[in-house]
Amino acid sequence: MPDHTLHGNNERCPACELRQEAVDRSMILRPKIKCQVCDGTGLLPLSTAEIVRRTCEEARRIYWPQFEARIAVLTTENQTNG
Numbered sequence: 001m002p003d004h005t006l007h008g009n010n011e012r013c014p015a016c017e018l019r020q021e022a023v024d025r026s027m028i029l030r031p032k033i034k035c036q037v038c039d040g041t042g043l044l045p046l047s048t049a050e051i052v053r054r055t056c057e058e059a060r061r062i063y064w065p066q067f068e069a070r071i072a073v074l075t076t077e078n079q080t081n082g
């Protein structure tokens with residue numbers, strides 16, 4: 001079971017997101033926000049399959065050879081248009 005508090009392993013709870021944003025983060029002991037959806041954490045855990053799917057999607061997006069190929073296509077389009 002992945003740790004849902006790690007970046008990318010959760011989504012923000014839409015039920016209490018505005019109340020979470022209004023909390024003064026400078027205090028060490030913050031008032032507990034009551035929420036029936038996320039139990040006051042402000043985070044909704046993602047399933048393992050969803051975490052893997054999003055990670056693969058991001059890896060495909062930033063895969064370097066394909067990134068360079070996209071840049072090359074954009075550069076050629078700009079040169080032919082301009």
Ligand SMILES: [Zn+2]
Nearest residue numbers: 013016035038
């Ligand atoms: Zn919530």
